Amino acid sequence: MELLKVDSLEKALEKLTDKSMGIKPETKKIKIENALGRIIAEDVISGENVPGFRRSTMDGYAVLASDTVGAGESMPVFLKVVGNVEMGEDSAIEIKAGQCAYVPTGAMIPDGATAVVMEEYCEKFSEDQIAVYQSAADGTHVVEADEDVARGEKILQRGRRIKPQDMGLLASVGHTEIEVYKSWTCYIISTGDELIDPDEPPQKGKVRDVNTYGLIGMAASLGFEIKGFEKIKDQEELLEDAVERGKNAADIVIVSGGSSKGKKDATAKILDKLSSSGVFTHGIAVKPGKPTILAVDEPSNSILAGLPGHPVAALIVFRQIIGALWNHKTGAEEELSTMAQIDTNLASSPGRKTFQLVKLTHTEEGNIATPVLGKSGLIYTMTKADGYIVIDRNLEGLKAGEKVKVYYI
Numbered sequence: 001m002e003l004l005k006v007d008s009l010e011k012a013l014e015k016l017t018d019k020s021m022g023i024k025p026e027t028k029k030i031k032i033e034n035a036l037g038r039i040i041a042e043d044v045i046s047g048e049n050v051p052g053f054r055r056s057t058m059d060g061y062a063v064l065a066s067d068t069v070g071a072g073e074s075m076p077v078f079l080k081v082v083g084n085v086e087m088g089e090d091s092a093i094e095i096k097a098g099q100c101a102y103v104p105t106g107a108m109i110p111d112g113a114t115a116v117v118m119e120e121y122c123e124k125f126s127e128d129q130i131a132v133y134q135s136a137a138d139g140t141h142v143v144e145a146d147e148d149v150a151r152g153e154k155i156l157q158r159g160r161r162i163k164p165q166d167m168g169l170l171a172s173v174g175h176t177e178i179e180v181y182k183s184w185t186c187y188i189i190s191t192g193d194e195l196i197d198p199d200e201p202p203q204k205g206k207v208r209d210v211n212t213y214g215l216i217g218m219a220a221s222l223g224f225e226i227k228g229f230e231k232i233k234d235q236e237e238l239l240e241d242a243v244e245r246g247k248n249a250a251d252i253v254i255v256s257g258g259s260s261k262g263k264k265d266a267t268a269k270i271l272d273k274l275s276s277s278g279v280f281t282h283g284i285a286v287k288p289g290k291p292t293i294l295a296v297d298e299p300s301n302s303i304l305a306g307l308p309g310h311p312v313a314a315l316i317v318f319r320q321i322i323g324a325l326w327n328h329k330t331g332a333e334e335e336l337s338t339m340a341q342i343d344t345n346l347a348s349s350p351g352r353k354t355f356q357l358v359k360l361t362h363t364e365e366g367n368i369a370t371p372v373l374g375k376s377g378l379i380y381t382m383t384k385a386d387g388y389i390v391i392d393r394n395l396e397g398l399k400a401g402e403k404v405k406v407y408y409i
Contacts, residue, residue, distance in 0.1 A: 006283035008393065009353050012294060013324055019277045019296040020303055023251070025181045025329050032170045035162045037223055038180040039330045044156040046173040050149035054109035058141040061100040061122050061130060062113035068135040076123075076131035085110060100130065109142055116141035149173055159331030161223075181330045186219045187246030188212055188229040191239060191257040191267070192309065195231050210311045210379050211256040218318050222326060224252070236266040243274050247300040252322060255293075257309035267306040271295045275304050284321075285352045285393060288313035292321065311379040315409075316355050316388065336408045337387075340367035346398045348391040357385035358406055369406055385409060 007015065027041040056062065063079060071077040079100040083093045085107045093101050095112035103109060103116060118141065121134035149155055155173065156166055162178075170178060190212045198208050209231050216226055227250040232238045239255070246253035255267050272279040275295035284292045293306030305322060307314040319335070326332065340360060348354040357372040369389060374381030387406040391398060398404065 006285045006290065007281050008285050009320060012281045012284050012292070013321065013328075015280050016294050016296070016303070016321065016325055017328060019280060019294075020325065022298055023296070023301050023303065023329075025184065025326075027179050028182055029177045029179050032167050032176055032178055035167055035170075035178055035180065036164065038162050038178075038183075039223065039332050040156055040158055040160045040162060041179040041181050041330070043154050043158050044170070044175065044178065046149045046151060046153050046155050048149075048173055049146035049151050050172050051143060051145065051147075053145050055143045056103040056105060056107050056109055056116045056141060057143055058116055058118050059104050060102075060116045060118045060141065061132070062095060062103045062110050062116050063100045063132070063136065064095060064097060064113065065115040065136050065138045065140065067097060067100075068115070068117065068132055071132050071135045073133050076133045078125070078129060078131055081124075081128045081130055083110075100132075114138045114142070159327075159333055161333060183223050183225045184252055184326060185225045185227040185250040186215075186252045186254060187227050187250035188215050188219070189239070189242045189246060189253070189255045190229075190231045191234055191255060192231075193234050197231070211307075211309065211314050214311055214315050214379065215254055215256060215307075215318060218315050218323075219252075222319070222323050224326075234266070236270060239266055239270050240274065243270055243304065247274065247297055247302045247304070251302055253302055253304045254318070254322075255304075255306045256314050257307075268293050271304045271306055284317070286317070286320070287349045287352045287354045289317040289320070289355070290352070292317050294321070310375075310377040312357070312374075312377075312382050315382065319409075320355075337405050338367055338408070340369035340404055340406050342369050342371075342389070342398050342400060342402050342404050344371065344400050346371055346391070348395055348397045350396050351393055353393045354391040355388050356391060357381060357388050357409075358404075359384060360386040360406060367406070369404055382409070 068077055080098055082099045082101055084102040085091045087104055087107050091108040091110045093110040095110050101110050115136035117132050117136050123131045190209050194206050195209045196206045212229050232242050243253055268279055268282050271293055275297040277296040279293055279295045281294040283290055289308055291308050295304040307317050358369040359372050361368040372381055372385040387408045389404045389406055
């Protein structure tokens with residue numbers, strides 16, 4: 001194993017995908033009321049039409065459109081009222097030429113009717129007769145039986161992250177359960193003699209453990225479940241024990257810190273020892289995030305990752321590596337993004353893919369992306385950003401005015 005012989009991000013993902021071929025996310029059926037944010041594991045096909053019957057979108061009178069031709073304020077059309085349709089009831093009425101029936105919003109359209117005239121354009125002359133002051137075309141204020149969803153239609157696709165409106169859609173077609181991917185589980189280990197807990201008072205030479213909590217949040221944002229987390233000193237035996245605990249508890253073991261080339265940095269050695277694959281990536285050509293370590297342990301079906309100790313780098317690499325692998329295995333949709341115009345010249349690091357935090361400003365002309373500058377060891381810089389852009393490793397940078405894709409964070 002050679003330290004920091006870097007892979008491109010694409011090569012590292014290719015290796016990780018290949019080495020983790022045997023690690024497949026499991027699936028399970030869950031109630032739709034618990035489905036928000038979960039990843040759909042199979043296409044959903046509707047077994048019925050929605051709404052299933054023709055409905056009115058307005059309070060008014062169901063008519064034959066042909067009966068209203070030429071109707072206006074000065075020349076109304078007179079129609080016979082043959083009944084009222086009640087909400088939630090089957091309509092036994094059939095509309096013939098010269099007839100109409102009252103229908104409230106959402107009620108069933110009687111057979112024979114081809115349109116609805118809004119109540120505001122009708123005037124009642126007697127119990128069984130109205131004057132219509134506006135013409136209507138076929139289909140006016142009418143929702144057809146399969147206009148929302150048609151039987152046999154694919155309404156949700158594998159890999160979609162379920163939104164509130166999806167839950168409503170599933171209910172509309174009678175799906176009370178849905179097959180989703182089981183969330184991957186994570187075990188997070190933060191290493192460093194300098195780390196103290198967030199509730200400890202400041203001490204010279206010490207810093208509070210930032211990465212544990214940032215990584216817990218990033219894992220949760222990807223839909224993962226946290227199985228455990230711990231903070232340990234830079235001692236090999238402690239790290240080895242912690243990784244063993246993580247392998248037995250979770251699908252993903254994250255070691256934060258100890259991945260660069262230093263005398264106390266034992267992460268690569270331990271991950272190499274405790275994985276069936278051995279460390280196959282130690283160093284990725286990205287900025288920030290170069291000192292990243294990847295390994296896979298097939299017996300425990302776990303992915304082992306050593307992330308940089310710098311908070312911004314750790315969070316970005318987590319999303320770019322572990323998040324990307326999850327998306328690949330589940331077919332999950334890409335992370336949300338938007339286009340913007342960079343507002344200043346921006347240098348990058350040729351030979352390394354650069355991730356640059358940016359703040360978005362929305363204008364009438366479009367989105368403006370302003371770089372949020374700061375070292376990867378400063379977590380506050382990330383809280384000031386709305387997203388990040390990616391500068392290709394073959395570019396020396398960007399010029400002011402260039403279009404960029406901004407990935408939200």
